[in-house]
Amino acid sequence: MEILMGIAALLAALCLFSLFSFKAPNGSAAMSGLADAAIATFLVEAIHKYVMGNLFGIGYLAEFGNMVGGMGGIAAATLVMLRMGIQPVYAIVTGLAMANLGILEGFIVGYLFSFFVPLFKKYLPEGVDVIVGVLTLAPLARLLGIFISPALEMLMGTLANMITEATLLSPLAMGFMLGGLIKMVCTSPLSSMALTAMLGLTGLPMGIAAMACVGGSFTNGYIFHKLKLGKSSNTISVMLEPLTQAHIVTRNPVPIFMSNFIGGAFAGTIAAYFGIVNDAPGSAAPIPGLLASIAFNAPQTLFMATVAAAFAGLLGGVIGHQIYKRVLAERIPLQQFANG
Template sequence: MEIFTGIFALLVALCLFSLFSFKAPKGNAAMSGLADAAIATFLLEAIHKFVLGNLLGIDYLGELGNTIGGMGGIAAAALVMLRMGTPPLYAVVTGLSMANLGILEGFIVGYLFTFIVPIFKKYLPEGVDIIVGALTLAPLANLFGTSISPALDMLMGTLADMITEATLLSPLAMGFILGGLIKMVCTSPLSSMALTAMLGLTGLPMGIAAMACFGGSFTNGVIFHKLKLGKLSNTISVMIEPLTQAHIVTRNPLPIFMSNFLGGSLAGMTAAYLGIVNNAPGTASPVPGLLSSIAFNSPEKLLIAALATAIAGLVGGIIGHRIYLHFFSKRVPIQACPE
């Protein structure tokens, strides 16, 4: 029952995440801002604080990483508003008001307050709107963020606990499901970094997500090469950052997502079996996932995991390619890449 509950919680979070991205006004842009914030805070914290600070003993970078890691709310509010087209001054003022608040609070405040900013420009004279807007936005944003923080912490904490507990009870089963789903999100126009940042995943579930994204990048390499989806540059790009090839992915979802689920699942199971952990939420992407994992695992274990998940991703790509050719290629032909 706990494993079922954990899987159900993950699917609910993924459905809500997808609905917001595709149906909410400027939802996809807001999610891109959240992913940017995860890179700007969690990734830098993982590398500077845990790797360069704690492991290598560079105190300055360790302190810097610790400081940056506590600014998730600031980064999320500002970057979400900038992605949605808000003037920089309003975005920065709103972001600064999120000091000492989490990345999810910053995301919600940034998204909602984006629709408030035009009111100042509409009803106030030019110049006055900036001053009044800045003075008004800061306390309103802070009060709103502070008021929703306890409920968000409880909700996201509950979801994360369900997923974590299910993963600890059945690592291989959750490695298969979590790895496959996260890798599909990683390759889709959605953002796996934003999803894992929202959930605040840490420990083994985040380790599975990070290594599934890394191993699954080789799945993408195989499927792009075998199906001749674009040029060599497209294949390299999709392995480094899948979102750069969204125009190809969205035209050929069946072979790509089917292969991604297989490759991500195999890589996720491998990471679960090896016990890879990652305490930097929001780093579920091929390169950030591998780099951030350096901070929380021994070099020997991570090297073995990197090689094993890469092989798992290659196997997933080969199997997915063969399944597509034998069962789907005539009914769902490959769509040419738009120039």
């Protein structure tokens, strides 16, 4: 039951963010802003605090990474509003009001206030609109952020605890499911960094998510190469950062996502077997996932797990390619772009 609840919690979170991204007004732009915020804060924190600071003992970078990691709310509100076309001054003042609040609070406040800001320009004279706007937005944004914070923390904490408990009860089963699902998110227009950051995943679940993204890179590389999806530069790019090839992925979802689930599931199972842990939330991406994991695992263990995850991801690509080639190719032909 714990395992089923953990999987259900993850699927519920994925469905929620997918529906928002594709159905909400400007949902895709807002999710892109959220992904940018995760990169700007949690990626910097993961590398500088945990690797350069805690692992290599550079105190300045540890302090710097810790400081940046605490600015998720500021970054999310600012970048979401900028992605939605709001003037920078409004985005900045709303973002600053999110100091010491989480990335999800900043995301929600930034999204909602993006619909509120145009009213200042519509109903107030030029110049006055900016003064009244910034003086009004800041306290209102802060008030809303503080109001919704307890409920969001409880909700995200509950989801994270359910996933963590299920993973600890049955590491291999959850490694398979969690790894497969997270790698699909990693390759989709959604952001696995943002998802794992909002859930606050740490420990073994975050280790599984990170290594699934690392191993799944080889899945993407193989499937792009065998199906000739673009040029060699596209293949290299999708291995390093899948979101750079979203235009190809979204046109060919069946072979790519199917292969990604298989490769990510295999890599996640490998991570669970080796007991890979990662206490840097939001590092679920190929390069950050590997670098952040260095700080929390024995070098020999991480090396063996990484090599095994790479082979597992490659195997997932082979299996996915064969399934598509033998069963689905005639029914679901590939879609290409003239520029690759």
